[in-house]
Amino acid sequence: MTDIAQRKADHIDLAVSGDVAFRQTTTLFECVRLVHDALPDLDLDAVDLSTEILGKRLSAPILIAGMTGGTARARDINRRLAAIAEERGYAFGLGSQRAMLRDPAHRATYEVRDVAPSALLLGNIGVVQARDLASAQVTELAQSVGADAICVHLNPAMEVVQEEGDRDFRDGLATLERLVEEAGVPVVAKETGCGLSSGVARRLYGAGVRHVDVSGAGGTSWVAVETQRAQSAKRALGETFWEWGIPTAVSVAWSARAGFDTVFATGGVKSGLDIAKAIALGASAGGIARPVLQALESGGAEGATRFLDLVERELRTALLLVGANDLEALRRAPRVLLGDLRAWLEQGS
Numbered sequence: 001m002t003d004i005a006q007r008k009a010d011h012i013d014l015a016v017s018g019d020v021a022f023r024q025t026t027t028l029f030e031c032v033r034l035v036h037d038a039l040p041d042l043d044l045d046a047v048d049l050s051t052e053i054l055g056k057r058l059s060a061p062i063l064i065a066g067m068t069g070g071t072a073r074a075r076d077i078n079r080r081l082a083a084i085a086e087e088r089g090y091a092f093g094l095g096s097q098r099a100m101l102r103d104p105a106h107r108a109t110y111e112v113r114d115v116a117p118s119a120l121l122l123g124n125i126g127v128v129q130a131r132d133l134a135s136a137q138v139t140e141l142a143q144s145v146g147a148d149a150i151c152v153h154l155n156p157a158m159e160v161v162q163e164e165g166d167r168d169f170r171d172g173l174a175t176l177e178r179l180v181e182e183a184g185v186p187v188v189a190k191e192t193g194c195g196l197s198s199g200v201a202r203r204l205y206g207a208g209v210r211h212v213d214v215s216g217a218g219g220t221s222w223v224a225v226e227t228q229r230a231q232s233a234k235r236a237l238g239e240t241f242w243e244w245g246i247p248t249a250v251s252v253a254w255s256a257r258a259g260f261d262t263v264f265a266t267g268g269v270k271s272g273l274d275i276a277k278a279i280a281l282g283a284s285a286g287g288i289a290r291p292v293l294q295a296l297e298s299g300g301a302e303g304a305t306r307f308l309d310l311v312e313r314e315l316r317t318a319l320l321l322v323g324a325n326d327l328e329a330l331r332r333a334p335r336v337l338l339g340d341l342r343a344w345l346e347q348g349s
């Protein structure tokens, strides 16, 4: 197995069964209270969850967030989850396409268009890799798998804890600015579990980025994943930074203020109620990674579908219970922001 393939295999194993969640840090969605409407003048079945993102119609604002690629097992995961996204009208993200750069034969492990011909499909590459590629090569990564947009992931915390990780993060913003100008495919700036601050959101917007995935803290800790893989010295470093990051609810609120066209709320999203809260804070859709993978691993495609069906029903119920007949109405729904979330929003930007 190559080093990338081994790392991908470790990531899947640890994400499925390892101790890789934040221990204390939460998304702070628990600090968002949507106000109950005891008199909703609505029919639950007529509540409209559909939305348009990056030019595609989704039947519900749900993204199965990018996880994998590069191995036979990854191919199977990508294809089974992409087929569910197609069937249910969700968006689907591929994992980092770095393995494809090393060996074009790995393209097949990212190939899902035959099972998901119309789903909103997101490609994926790290900003450090993208910095060293010509814009046309990034375009090619997206086009070769039929992706509608490319996520450029930002993951400095994970990299510095990873034994073989990157150390030099210079020119990330310049890389994104160049890609927005030259790649000819929409660029989504994506964190990987540590969130985007209001300052970073403003810098991204200023550089021309119009789509983000906040991927905040409170769900899978990628520092934790790499800590579990690391040898002793890096392990101690990882333990210290295990809880590092900006809670997802905070990052969504800040990113919404920056004015992006698309804000995916990924990171610790566990339920349709979390997605409802994210949308009320200004997100375009909620993204879920690890819980979907776990449902797939434990219950197969049927298990993953059952989980996502519940998420969708929870979201629909939340809309009804705040008296919102669609996502636009949900964005205007009364809410109360409590404690820690208020502290972050008041002091952190």
Ligand SMILES: Cc1cc2nc3c(=O)[nH]c(=O)nc-3n(C[C@H](O)[C@H](O)[C@H](O)COP(=O)(O)O)c2cc1C
Binding pocket: 011, 012, 015, 065, 066, 067, 068, 094, 095, 096, 124, 151, 153, 190, 191, 192, 193, 215, 218, 219, 220, 266, 267, 268, 269, 287, 288, 289, 290, 291, 293
């Ligand atoms: C097994 C696994 C592999 C992942 N690989 C990638 C990746 O290659 N690129 C990326 O941008 N994010 C990757 N992520 C991060 C997720 O897209 C997401 O941002 C993060 O896990 C937080 O979401 P969660 O709490 O729902 O897991 C991966 C997540 C998992 C669980």
